Amino acid sequence: MLTFLIRRIIAAVPIIFGVALVVFLLFNVVGGDPAIMMVGKHATAQQMADIRHEYGLDKPLPIQFLNYLKEITTFEFGRSYATRQKISDMIVSGIGPSLSLTLPAFFITTLISVILGLFVAYFRGKLIDRIGVILCVIGMSIPSLAYILFGQYYLAYEMRWFPISGYDYSFPGRFDYLALPIVLWLLLSIGYDVRFYRTAILEETSQDYVRTARAKGMSEPRIFLKHVLKNSMVPIVTNVVLEIPLLILGSFLFETFFGIPGLGSITIDALHNSDFPVIKTMAFIMSLLLIFGNILTDIVYSLVDPRVKLK
Amino acid sequence: MRSIRRLSDLEGKEAMSEKILEVKNLETSFRLEEGVVVAVAGVSFDVYKGKTLGIVGESGCGKSVTSLSIMRLIPNPPGKITGGEILYKGKNLLDFDAAAMRKVRGNEISMIFQEPMTSLNPVFTIGNQIIEAIALHQNLSKKECRNKAIEMLKLVGIPSPETRIDDYPHQLSGGMRQRVMIAMALSCNPQVLIADEPTTALDVTIQAQILELLRELQNRVGMAMILITHDLGVVAEVCDEVVVMYAGKVVEQGSVEEIFKNPKHPYTRGLLNSIPTMKKDPTGKVKKTRLETIPGIVPNMLHLPKGCRFQDRCTFVLDACRQAEPELRVIKGDDRLPHAIRCIRDI
Numbered sequence: 332m333l334t335f336l337i338r339r340i341i342a343a344v345p346i347i348f349g350v351a352l353v354v355f356l357l358f359n360v361v362g363g364d365p366a367i368m369m370v371g372k373h374a375t376a377q378q379m380a381d382i383r384h385e386y387g388l389d390k391p392l393p394i395q396f397l398n399y400l401k402e403i404t405t406f407e408f409g410r411s412y413a414t415r416q417k418i419s420d421m422i423v424s425g426i427g428p429s430l431s432l433t434l435p436a437f438f439i440t441t442l443i444s445v446i447l448g449l450f451v452a453y454f455r456g457k458l459i460d461r462i463g464v465i466l467c468v469i470g471m472s473i474p475s476l477a478y479i480l481f482g483q484y485y486l487a488y489e490m491r492w493f494p495i496s497g498y499d500y501s502f503p504g505r506f507d508y509l510a511l512p513i514v515l516w517l518l519l520s521i522g523y524d525v526r527f528y529r530t531a532i533l534e535e536t537s538q539d540y541v542r543t544a545r546a547k548g549m550s551e552p553r554i555f556l557k558h559v560l561k562n563s564m565v566p567i568v569t570n571v572v573l574e575i576p577l578l579i580l581g582s583f584l585f586e587t588f589f590g591i592p593g594l595g596s597i598t599i600d601a602l603h604n605s606d607f608p609v610i611k612t613m614a615f616i617m618s619l620l621l622i623f624g625n626i627l628t629d630i631v632y633s634l635v636d637p638r639v640k641l642k
Numbered sequence: 643m644r645s646i647r648r649l650s651d652l653e654g655k656e657a658m659s660e661k662i663l664e665v666k667n668l669e670t671s672f673r674l675e676e677g678v679v680v681a682v683a684g685v686s687f688d689v690y691k692g693k694t695l696g697i698v699g700e701s702g703c704g705k706s707v708t709s710l711s712i713m714r715l716i717p718n719p720p721g722k723i724t725g726g727e728i729l730y731k732g733k734n735l736l737d738f739d740a741a742a743m744r745k746v747r748g749n750e751i752s753m754i755f756q757e758p759m760t761s762l763n764p765v766f767t768i769g770n771q772i773i774e775a776i777a778l779h780q781n782l783s784k785k786e787c788r789n790k791a792i793e794m795l796k797l798v799g800i801p802s803p804e805t806r807i808d809d810y811p812h813q814l815s816g817g818m819r820q821r822v823m824i825a826m827a828l829s830c831n832p833q834v835l836i837a838d839e840p841t842t843a844l845d846v847t848i849q850a851q852i853l854e855l856l857r858e859l860q861n862r863v864g865m866a867m868i869l870i871t872h873d874l875g876v877v878a879e880v881c882d883e884v885v886v887m888y889a890g891k892v893v894e895q896g897s898v899e900e901i902f903k904n905p906k907h908p909y910t911r912g913l914l915n916s917i918p919t920m921k922k923d924p925t926g927k928v929k930k931t932r933l934e935t936i937p938g939i940v941p942n943m944l945h946l947p948k949g950c951r952f953q954d955r956c957t958f959v960l961d962a963c964r965q966a967e968p969e970l971r972v973i974k975g976d977d978r979l980p981h982a983i984r985c986i987r988d989i
Binding site for chain 2: 561
C-alpha cells in the first residue's frame with residue numbers, strides 16, 4: 332500500500348508538470364496578451380508597460396514559466412487582477428462555504444440514491460421499478476435551471492420556507508441558507524444517480540453466485556443486502572470517490588444562484604472579469620484534485636474488491 | 643467426520659433402493675418474445691438413495707432446466723413450471739411456499755454448478771460462504787459453524803483447511819473452487835445432490851479427481867445424486883441409471899449397463915458413436931477411424947416438427963415417424979429404472 336502510494340505520487344509529478352505547462356501555454360500564449368485583457372484596449376502604453384512589469388509579463392516566456400512553476404510549488408498564486416486580493420487568501424476563504432454546501436449535499440444525495448437504487452432494483456421488472464425508472468427519466472429531463480427557479484420562486488418566495496439567497500458565516504446559521512440549495516441538489520441529481528445505481532446493482536443480480544446463494548436456501552432480501560450489495564459497491568464506490576475531491580471546488584451553479592461565497596462563485600466571477608491569475612489557479616487546482624481523486628479511487632477500489640491488489 | 647461416516651454406512655446399506663425423489667411429467671416453459679418454449683416437456687424419472695442418476699443430452703435439451711426446476715430456481719419471469727409433480731419423500735415440492743422451499747434448498751437438496759469460477763461470490767472468503775450455508779440450516783454457534791466449515795473443507799480434500807478457509811475464491815484454482823462448492827453443498831448433509839455439469843469447466847485430470855471425490859462422498863454419506871452432463875464418459879464412470887434427453891423429452895432411459903451395452907434409440911447410439919475410441923486392429927495398432935457425428939442440429943424449440951423430434955437427424959426415419967410423436971415404451975423391465983425408448987423402431 333505504502334509503496335503503491337509513493338509510486339503513484341512520483342508518477343503524478345510529470346503529469347502535474349504537464350498540466351502546468353498546458354495551463355501556462357493556454358493562458359499566457361494562446362489566450363492572447365494578458366496585459367491587454369487586464370487593462371483593456373484603451374490603456375496608455377505607459378499603463379500597459381507598468382502592468383507588464385508588475386506581473387512579470389515583460390520577461391521572456393521560459394522565465395515566465397519558471398516563475399509560474401515557483402508560484403504553484405509554493406502555493407503563492409499571486410494576486411487577483413480584479414480585487415487585488417491574494418489568491419491564496421481567496422481560496423482559503425472560499426473553501427469553507429463550498430464544502431458546507433457540497434459535502435452534505437453530495438453525501439445525502441448519494442445515500443438516498445443508493446437506497447432508492449437498491450429498492451427499485453429489488454423490484455426489478457415490477458410496477459414499482461417501472462414507475463421508479465419513469466420518475467428518474469423525468470427528473471433527468473428537467474433542466475437544472477428549472478429546479479433552481481422553482482425552488483427560489485415557489486419554495487423560498489411564495490412559501491417562505493427558505494431564504495431566497497445569501498450566506499451566513501456562523502456555523503449552524505449557514506445551513507438556513509444552504510438548506511434550499513442542498514434540497515435542490517438532491518432533486519437535481521437523484522434521477523441520474525438512482526438510474527446509475529440501479530443499473531450497477533442489476534448487473535450483479537444475474538451473476539452465478541446469486542444463483543448459488545439461492546441454492547443454499549438464502550432469502551431474497553438477504554441475498555440482496557449481502558451478496559449483491561457488496562459486489563455492486565465496486566462500481567458505485569469507484570464512481571462516488573472520484574467525485575469527492577472535486578467537491579472542494581464547490582458548485583458553479585448553486586453558488587452563483589444562491590450568492591454563496593465559495594470557490595464556485597469566485598471562479599465564475601473571475602471568468603466574468605477575465606481575472607486570469609484566478610482562473611489559471613482554479614484550473615490548476617482542479618487538475619491536481621482529479622489526479623488525487625484517481626489515486627484515492629484506486630485505494631478505495633482495493634478495499635471493496637479483494638481481487639484488486641495495489642502494487 | 644467420523645459421525646458422518648457411521649451414519650452413512652447405516653443409511654446407505656439399509657435403504658439401498660429407497661425412492662427419495664420422483665419427478666413426474668415435469669413441464670417447464672419459458673415465455674419469450676417470439677413465443678412460448680416448452681424447455682422440459684413431460685419428463686419423469688426417479689432418484690434413489692445412494693444411487694446416481696445421469697441426465698445426458700446436448701446443449702439446450704432441457705437437462706439444466708430440469709435440475710433448476712427441481713430446486714425451483716427457474717427465473718420467473720420468463721420461466722415457469724407449468725405442469726407435473728416433483729415428489730421429495732412423497733411431498734410435492736411444487737406445493738411448497740417460498741419459506742418451506744428455502745428450507746429444502748441447500749439442506750435437503752443441494753446443487754453444484756458448472757462454473758466454479760463464477761459460482762462463488764468473489765468478494766467474500768470461501769469460509770464466509772460455507773459458514774453462511776451452515777448457519778442458514780443448522781442451529782450452531784459461530785465457532786461451531788467455522789469448525790464445521792473447516793471439517794467440510796478437509797472432507798473435500800482441500801489442504802490446510804484451517805488457513806485456506808480465509809482465502810478468497812480468486813486465490814484458488816478451478817478444481818479447488820469446485821471442491822469448495824461441493825463442501826458448501828454437502829455442509830448440511832443433503833439427501834439429494836444435483837451436480838449440473840460439475841466437471842465441464844475443468845481440466846481433464848481435475849475432472850477425474852472431482853468425479854472420484856463425488857463418488858467417494860456419496861459412498862460415505864449415502865446421498866442420492868443427479869449428475870447432469872453431456873459427457874458419456876462421465877456417465878459410464880459415475881452413474882447407475884441414465885436418462886437421455888433430446889429437445890425437452892426423455893428419448894431413452896435405463897440402467898447404465900443397458901444404455902451402454904444395448905442402446906436402442908438412434909440418438910443414444912449417435913451419442914455413443916461420437917465418443918473417440920482406441921480400437922486396435924489385429925496387429926495391435928490403434929485404428930485411425932473417422933469419428934462419427936450426428937448430422938444436423940437440434941430443432942428450434944419454437945418450431946418443433948410434427949411427430950418425432952429427432953426425425954430430421956435420424957438415419958432410420960420412417961414416414962410414421964413424421965406422423966405422430968412416439969410414446970416412451972418399456973423394452974426391458976428393471977426394479978429401479980426400466981429400459982425404455984421413445985422410438986417406434988426396433989433397431
